[in-house]
Amino acid sequence: MKRRIFSGARPTGRLHLGNYLGALQNWVNLQSNYDCIYCVVDIHALTTMEDTSSLQKNIHDMVLDWLAAGLDPRKSILFVQSHVPEVTELHTLLSMVTPLSWLLRVPTFKEKVKLQPQNVNYGLVGYPVLQTADIVLYKADTVPVGEDQLPHLELAREIVRRFNNLFGETFPEPEAKLTSFPLVLGLDGKEKMSKQMGNDIELALSDEETLARVMEAVTDPARRYRDDPGHPEVCNVFRLHGYFSPFAQEELAENCRAAKIGCVDCKQKLAQEINTTLKAFRERRAVLAAKPQYVKDVLNDGASRARVTARETMREVKQKVGLL
Ligand code: TRP
Ligand code: SF4
DSSP states (O other), X not given: OOOEEEEEEOOOSSOBHHHIIIIIHHHHHHTTTSEEEEEEOHHHHHTTOSOOTTHHHHHHHHHHHHHHHTOOTTTSEEEEGGGSTHHHHHHHHHHTTSOHHHHHTOHHHHHHHHHOGGGOOHHHHTHHHHHHHHHHHTXXXXXXXXXXXXXXXXXXXXXXXXXXXXXXXXXXXOEEEEOOOOOOBOTTSSSBOOTTTTOOOBTTOOHHHHHHHHHTOOOOTTOOSTTSOOOGGGOHHHHHHHHHOGGGHHHHHHHHHTTOSOHHHHHHHHHXXXXXXXXXXXXXXXXXXXXXXXXXXXXXXXXXXXHHHHHHHHHHHHHHHTOO
């Protein structure tokens, strides 16, 4: 039997290059060898969102990016978390076997307490329990995630072990599958590329908008004049070139060090490379965006397929814990 992948993403709206290079391309490729389920985790989003007015639009925009990038509803299940409400039921049952002390020491929880001291809600503590429910509701065994999610996966395994010990073998222990892709820095060249930091390049920009964004990128600070020799090893524009045209990098580095290329030219080249790479993506996205009902249909179909498995699992779980 094929191994089963489950992964989720919070509905952040339009995705950027960091999402694309880091996770999305990987998700697309996994579709050929695994049984894949990809979920927009809208309930998780509520743990940190006080204003939910853009939630529906964000879901729509993100799923458009998913489809345009090649997530294929004929191969994979694409759905929205809250459309399969069994997950909240499983979350409640798993919460009974999860010691509070395990949750209070999760690094992401401690970060959130610092970031939003005015909103340390109950749901925030249970975030990793809901994440565990996401995965095990479908008995997924493989979870592609970034390094920041490893503590959540470790906790998921502990919860599963505990459940299986108490009630008998029910769920596989989910394994994290790390994406090997390096961290993509934002236009500031310091922080990880993210929408919140405002240092991102959205995938769905036009060619001109992409160029304008790239022009804002911080380069080698020592290079103030066109004749100053550059240091490509400290320049994030150089790093970005590496993702789009790795073969041209050596020559570029030489030209930068010898001040034979200026930063403006270098950025123009990068914007061109990005635009060429994303051309097909952008064309597909425009076609899909013109028929909004399509995204809805994909998500409805995904939810009804996911629900078949979810119902089966819940019947088994309820029997095991003595509710049936
Ligand atoms: N917590 C994950 C993140 O912030 C999102 C997520 C929710 C998830 N449920 C999941 C990831 C299940 C993998 C599997 O990125
Ligand atoms: Fe960076 Fe390119 Fe400027 Fe060199 S020429 S400093 S690699 S932007």
